[in-house]
Amino acid sequence: MINYKKITDETYWIGGSDRRLSRFENIFPLNSGVSYNSYVIVDDKTALLDTADISISDQFLENLSGVLDGKKLDYLVINHMEPDHCSQIATVVAMNPDVTLVGNAKTFTFLSQFFPELNEQKKITVTEGDTLELGSHTLSFVMAPMVHWPEAMFTFDTTTGVLFSADAFGTFGAIDAGIFADEYDFEKTFLNEARRYYANIVGKYGMQVQAVLKKAAGLDIKFICPLHGPIWRKDIAWFIDKYQKWSTYTPEDEDIIVIYGSLYGHTESAAQKAAALLREKSGKKVAVYDVSQTHASELVSEVWRCKKIVLFCPTYNNGIYIPMENFLSDCASLMVQNRTFALAQNGTWAPASGKLMTEKLQCLKNVKIVEPMLTIKSALHETDEQELDAFVTAVVEA
Template sequence: MINYRNVTDDIVWIGGSDRRLHRFENLFPLPQGVSYNSYVVLDEQITLFDTADITVSDQYLENLTGLLGDRKPSYLVILHMEPDHCSQIATVAALYPEMKLVASAQAFRMLHQFFPELEGREEITMAEGGTLQTGRHTFHFVTAPMVHWPEVLMAWDDVSKGLFCADAFGTFGATDTALWADELDFEREYLSEARRYYANIVGKYGVQVQAVLKKAAGLDLAALYPLHGPLWRDAQGIGWFLDKYQKWSQYEPEDDGYVVIYGSLYGHTESAAQLVAAMLREKSGRDVRIYDVSGTDVSELIGEVWRCRHIVLFCPTYNNGIYPPMANFLHDCAALSVQKRVFALAQNGTWAPASGKLMTELISGWKDCTIVEPMLTIKSALHEADRPALDAFVEAVIKGGNV
């Protein structure tokens, strides 16, 4: 069945949601699903903005052909050449042979890698400052390199004052009955997924996101039309979400609480982490969240690292190394250029504890990250005799928390 939604009088959302896909990019779990947003602007000349993922292609094509009927689009604008938005380009091009493709020069090179059959199709190459006039609407293009691919374009519509912003300002989570963020309790239902999406997919490119935010500040901006998740139209909501992006892209935390992440083979390190987490909450009065590194998807842990400045790690020594799931988490932190965080470290070892030193060596190479002294060393299990060391550790973590 056709299931499209009006965004404005003449802009129509024709995307789809997938609640069956287990992992986005075959990597990130999707407990709330994911949406692929695609748009049609019904002006004198009709313009399509991106297509959709193959998993929602039936719905997308039904929406497109159902909406257009006998009408033919003049342009397909490709803002971003990742297959979650591009899988249907060749299909749509075959449906509408006269339709011109609009993209950046680099996107066209990628297009031909994915779709050699589109060789010879009329192309309009767009760069920074380029425009596309379709009747009432003029679209003004800005480049957004490495947010999060190199070829990304965004397009500002001078009628609705909305920015087709590609993967920026997107979130995991299917589109529900409401299309707009202001129709939802976004902070409760979507914020942690938006943060997880940002941190894991865009997080490495804070500098590039800052550049886009500067461009956005120069636009008369009344709406955001991202490729995933709810759309934004109210000034307060847009300001709130732009502020989140300001913080996230500068690695500034949102909350002053603690995130405790532990690994444990047999439970001894876990019980130490639980005790410290409880002591931290009691003594600091701040929010404390605790996660098992083996049982929590690393993308969630990364989202939490973006939320909070203060991270407490409990790690067993494993074959003279860092416990593998903790090593995996730290690898992701390094790969995403985690910055401006305060780490406190607790190591466990039954014969030769070494994970603390190894974690210190890794983290001390990260930009503007500090490590609280002293670290806590557990020899197999904590006992009452360890109380002074435990108190000293918690005190140091709280003192570290005040910097």
């Protein structure tokens, strides 16, 4: 059933949502699916901005045909060549053989790798600041390399102030009846998923995000149309400020998170006791997570949100407890910065996880490691209360 929606004059959303997908990129758990957004401008010339994932191909193609209503498709603007947005390019070309593909040089390198059969298709190669006239609408192109692929670009409609932002400003989560962020309680429904999306998908590329935010600051943006999640038409500055914080690795708040690994419950018990003392001494909110039960993408998102991270980890085969080691590897690969870590290790005969976690964290930029480290021998007892109190105090005062 055709289900497209109007954004502003002659500009339409023609996407859809996949609520069956359990893992984005076959890695990140999805609690409420994901949307795939695609857009059309119907002017003297018509333009399709990106396609969609194959999982919603029927809906996407119905929407495209419905909004064109028999008109010729003149341009397909390719802002991003990742398969969840480019999978329908060959199908669209087959349905519209005279369409001209619009992208940058790197776009067409990737296009030839995914769709070599389109090598002879009509193309326009654009660079920074180039424009494309559709009639009353003028499209201007903003290069956004490594946000989060090297070919990524934004398209800005100078007539309506619509910024088609590729994977920037996106979020996990299906879109329900409304396509606009202000139709939801965004902080309650989407903010955690927007942060998790940013931290795990784009987080490594803070410097590149900063570069494109500076470009965006010079545009009169009235709408932000991402490829995932709702469209922004109100409170745009609020969401851009989130990107400003996230891309500069600036904590959103002063909350503390405690992440523990535990084989038999002793390290968990110690972590819970420490969390209670941290809440009491700091007056801050303290969240506790089991590294074995919480997906690493959720933990990474919390690291992006909070300033202080407390890790309780048993020694395992003379090393770091495996789920904790995997989490720390994610932090390293995503280039976590500007955080304070405190470490507690447990071991029955040869505690070693603290030293090894320290070595991993010291590879991160501008990360502070609180002293003293807390060492637990098998289990925490009343005789350890003085050491625990000193540890918690050091975290609070760090």
